[in-house]
Structure formats: structure tokens, C-alpha cells
Amino acid sequence: MTSSNSSDSSPPKRSYLHPGPIESFVANGLKTFDYYFDLPLNHTDQSSKQTIVVFARRVVAVERQDDAEKMPWLVFFQGGPGFQAPDYNTAWVKMAAKKYNVLLLDQRGTGLSTPMTVQRLSQFKTPQEQADYFMYFRADSIVRDSELIRETLLANYSEKKWSLLGQSFGGFCITTYLSLFPASVTAAYITGGIPPVFDSLETVYRKTFKSAIEHTERYYKRFPMDIKRVKKIMKYLATNEVRLPTGGILTPRRFQQLGLSLGLSGGMDRIHSLCLQAFVTLSDGKEELSSLFLTEMESQEQTPPIYVILHEAIYNDGPGVASNWTASRLLKEEFKSTFEYSLEKDTSDKPVYFTGEHMFDWMLDDYASLQPLKECAEILAKCNTWPKLYDPEVLAKNTVPVAAAMYYDDMFVARECSEKTASRIQGLRLWITNEYMHSGLRDNEAILSKLFQIISGETDVPVS
Structure with missing residues (x-):
């Protein structure tokens, strides 16, 4: 798997924004913008013309809205797979929106993106056709969606990189992102979601x-x-x-x-x-x-x-x-x-x-x-024809600052397997705690605040 540098200063070849007005509203001290993108179903087959819609909501604190065009971006990858982004007024979002343009991504097949439902899948003639469609809904496709969204939304920004935040499966997506497009990332934050790259x-x-x-x-x-x-x-x-x-x-x-x-x-x-x-x-x-x-x-x-x-x-x-x-x-x-x-x-x-x-x-x-x-x-x-998700060689040479919260008694993610992966991602700073459960990010925004501090150097964590 070869990493791609997609953060150069040239404009995107096209805008993937769905035609029409961008809906916006103000509530609970937050300003939001709703985006719909028309993206390829299959990113690796240039001859394929089939597209899907991917939805993302941009959130910024009201008191920072005049500065929003100068603020950095933070895109969030939800846990799952198969679940939509959290509500815009979630505690950690409100905190992060004072510093970032927070982009809440409904990963393909979820929320307001083209839904992956039994109703939609019933349109296929055979179970094999359904299965072929499912193949395009893993982390590799989600990350490639995100790259096209980044190119579109940040086209007029002087800084064309953004930061990543991933909860649970969202951390799996971030690890794929660091394998495929590390040059597009300023920093990455993972909560309860370092994938077991080296374990069965x-x-x-x-x-x-x-x-x-x-x-x-x-x-x-x-x-x-x-x-x-x-x-x-x-x-x-x-x-x-x-x-x-x-x-x-x-x-x-x-x-x-x-x-x-x-x-x-x-x-x-x-x-x-x-x-x-x-x-x-x-x-x-x-x-x-x-x-x-x-x-x-x-x-x-x-x-x-x-x-x-x-x-x-x-x-x-x-x-x-x-x-x-x-x-x-x-x-x-x-x-x-x-x-x-x-x-x-x-x-x-x-x-x-x-x-x-x-x-x-x-x-x-x-x-x-x-x-x-x-x-x-x-x-x-x-099925045994799945594409690669991670590149251990790229991860071993990673230069993107990464901070990860790992929950000692996490029932969802095998801690020992995650520790093994973390030790092989260059520059990853690991914070292991028994204070929170797998839902820690949702439960307490202080987790994200500490990860920000780890990257900024305001606090130290032991480096294994």
C-alpha cells in the first residue's frame, strides 16, 4: 500500500458539493453548516460512475464564527461501523468548536448519507450484488471519502491539512488515514480505538x-x-x-x-x-x-x-x-x-x-x-478478497503527532492488541487510564481536552 500526498496547494479537480444552498442554523451557542457531497461509490475504479451521497455537519462556536475561516479543522470519525455522527451539541463538540471547525461526518451508509438499509439493499437482484455493494463501506472507502471532502472544503484555505478525531472504530479509520494520506493530517486523536493491526x-x-x-x-x-x-x-x-x-x-x-x-x-x-x-x-x-x-x-x-x-x-x-x-x-x-x-x-x-x-x-x-x-x-x-487497510511501513515512519486514550478495562477493544499496534506507530503518545469506560469521550469532554494538551506539550504522558 502506497501513501499519497494529497495536501499540496493545487485546487481540487472538481467540487464534490451537492448543488443547492447550504443550510445553516444557530442553536445552543453553536453555528452549524450542513454539507452534502456526491462521491464515487468505488474510489479505485475510475470507470465506475456510480455515486453516493455523504453528509457532514460543520460546527463552530457562535463567538468564533467571524474567525471560522481562519480556524483549523477537526473531522470526527464515529464508532461502529454503521453509526452516524453524534449530535452537534454533544459536550466534547461544544468544547472543540471553540478552537476548531468541527466536521461531524456521517460515514457512508449512515445517518443523512445514502443509507445502508434493508430497503435500499432490496433493490439489488441477488445476494451477491448486495455483498458486492457492502464491500465499499469499510474504513478504506470512508477515508477516501474524507480526502475528497477535505480537498473540497479546504480548497480556499492556506492550510489544507486537518486534524482527525476517532472514537472506537473511528480510531481504526484514523489508522487507515495515516497509512494512506499522512500528508493531509496535522494531528490525530484516538479514543478507545487503536486497531489490532498485528493480531488475528x-x-x-x-x-x-x-x-x-x-x-x-x-x-x-x-x-x-x-x-x-x-x-x-x-x-x-x-x-x-x-x-x-x-x-x-x-x-x-x-x-x-x-x-x-x-x-x-x-x-x-x-x-x-x-x-x-x-x-x-x-x-x-x-x-x-x-x-x-x-x-x-x-x-x-x-x-x-x-x-x-x-x-x-x-x-x-x-x-x-x-x-x-x-x-x-x-x-x-x-x-x-x-x-x-x-x-x-x-x-x-x-x-x-x-x-x-x-x-x-x-x-x-x-x-x-x-x-x-x-x-x-x-x-x-x-469473502477473502478484501483490500488492505493499513501499511505497517508507513505507520512505522509516521511523522503526524498522534495522541491516544486507551481504557484499561475496555470491553470492546482488546487492550493488549492495541498496545502492540501503538508501539509500532512512530510518534504515537499513549495515555492508558482506568478512569473511563469505552464511552469515555461521550461521558466526559475532559478526555479530548487532555489529548489536545498531550499534542500541544502542555502535559506529559509516559512513552512506552
Whole structure:
């Protein structure tokens, strides 16, 4: 993979801005500008004429709007994959908007960009055509989108570089950006998202399954009575067919996916509250799952297709690598005795363990919203023709200042694998903390403030 210098002073060959007025508004002390870009679906095939729309919102503090044209830019890459950018008045955005033109990017397929939905995918004639389309929604395409946006928005700026901020999967995107277009970047900030460039998907998931076990045990230590409550819910789901309003099936294994919340701030309390309100007693004395509980579980159906179907594929760094439903395979083999629930083996002293951020093949059966994409998902799980995402040689010679916050007990990202990558990115300054969870950036803007200080030299962190 060859790095590209795209930050020269020549104007872009064309403007990718969608024709029409740029909508703007003022609210909560912020001035916003909404941009729509018409970008190539396939950046590497010059003969392809198919395009998609990518949306981005520029945010600047009202008191700085007269100086906005002189302020540097900071583009944000959201976690996921498959989730849109955060709201414009998020705490860290308000803080950063006093210093930067903050660009909140709805990555292709998310938010106000051309959506990757079952409705849109139904327009393709075959599952193979759907799978071919999905291939263009990983970090490499997202980064190339960003480069064309940078060239367009910064065309009249004397400084044509910008800074990058990435949360979780957004940090994966930044690492790809530093591999492809380092000359376009002034500085990079990563929160909970250094990718495991040098480890296999099996290694990553072994660690994250073990982390899910540890977080589950912490949950039961805080709420010991929930051991029985959770088992009661699991037993009910195992002996009754519970259908959600949208038609999806609420199975025991699907309920265990609530464990994803354990890695986020407030997640333990959310699950505990659900367990307390899980059952309602009817007039005949029988119990059944409450409508409140089912409504909460119904929210899982809003999971974006990209998040499920491309989640393992974001780890496939180049041709010859296929994901093959790694999480499902490990769950059925190495971790079966821990996570599998069966009535026959249900004992009073064995707790039910929750899974974490793992996507399974059976989700295409249990989730009604995903069932139309089952064949497409199977094709992508077997695909081994993915393009490269990272260039270790370029990263080893990196000259872009990088500051990264790594959360010691992160349930979503395997810390040891991230540390290995961080040690091989030249100039990366790593701040490891146990004060925050994976949702740290959303929870406390002080994290970004400290990363700014690390790059500016206002504070020091140990360099490993």
C-alpha cells in the first residue's frame, strides 16, 4: 500500500458539493453548516460512475464564527461501523468548536448519507450484488471519502491539512488515514480505538470474550440477586416462543447480547433495571414478560446492518483473510461451556454470562430486520478478497503527532492488541487510564481536552 500526498496547494479537480444552498442554523451557542457531497461509490475504479451521497455537519462556536475561516479543522470519525455522527451539541463538540471547525461526518451508509438499509439493499437482484455493494463501506472507502471532502472544503484555505478525531472504530479509520494520506493530517486523536493491526481476529475475540466474562462477574458482584433474575428470564425464553412486535424472536442467546451495555457507562444499571421489571403477574397468578421489557428488547432491531454484517470484516486487512463468523465459531467451541445455556445443565450456582460486542451468524435468524440479508452476510463471511487497510511501513515512519486514550478495562477493544499496534506507530503518545469506560469521550469532554494538551506539550504522558 502506497501513501499519497494529497495536501499540496493545487485546487481540487472538481467540487464534490451537492448543488443547492447550504443550510445553516444557530442553536445552543453553536453555528452549524450542513454539507452534502456526491462521491464515487468505488474510489479505485475510475470507470465506475456510480455515486453516493455523504453528509457532514460543520460546527463552530457562535463567538468564533467571524474567525471560522481562519480556524483549523477537526473531522470526527464515529464508532461502529454503521453509526452516524453524534449530535452537534454533544459536550466534547461544544468544547472543540471553540478552537476548531468541527466536521461531524456521517460515514457512508449512515445517518443523512445514502443509507445502508434493508430497503435500499432490496433493490439489488441477488445476494451477491448486495455483498458486492457492502464491500465499499469499510474504513478504506470512508477515508477516501474524507480526502475528497477535505480537498473540497479546504480548497480556499492556506492550510489544507486537518486534524482527525476517532472514537472506537473511528480510531481504526484514523489508522487507515495515516497509512494512506499522512500528508493531509496535522494531528490525530484516538479514543478507545487503536486497531489490532498485528493480531488475528481469533486473538482479538478470545480476549474480548474473556473481558465479557470479567464484566459479567463484576455485574453480579454489584447486583448478586440478579443471578436468579437473569436465570429466570433465560428459563422463560428457553421454554416459550417469545416474539417481539416486529416479528423477531427473543431467544436466550439474544437476551445475553445485553452484555454489550456492560462496557458502557451506566450499562450495569440499565440491565439491572430491566431485570427488576422483566415480569408481570396476571390475574390468574401466572407470570409473563412485561411489555416494558419486550419494548426495550425490541430496540435491538434498530441495529444497523453495517454493524452486524461488516463488524468482523473491519478486521480483515487485505486479500487472503476471511472472517468466517469467528465469534460464532469460538462461542461454539472454546467458550461453549461458559456462555451456552440449556435447561438440562441449569444449576442454581452457575450464573448466566452475557456476551459483548460480538456479531453471530444466528442474528440473521433471530433479528427480523436482518433476515432478508442472511445470504448476503454468508457471502461476506467467506469473502477473502478484501483490500488492505493499513501499511505497517508507513505507520512505522509516521511523522503526524498522534495522541491516544486507551481504557484499561475496555470491553470492546482488546487492550493488549492495541498496545502492540501503538508501539509500532512512530510518534504515537499513549495515555492508558482506568478512569473511563469505552464511552469515555461521550461521558466526559475532559478526555479530548487532555489529548489536545498531550499534542500541544502542555502535559506529559509516559512513552512506552
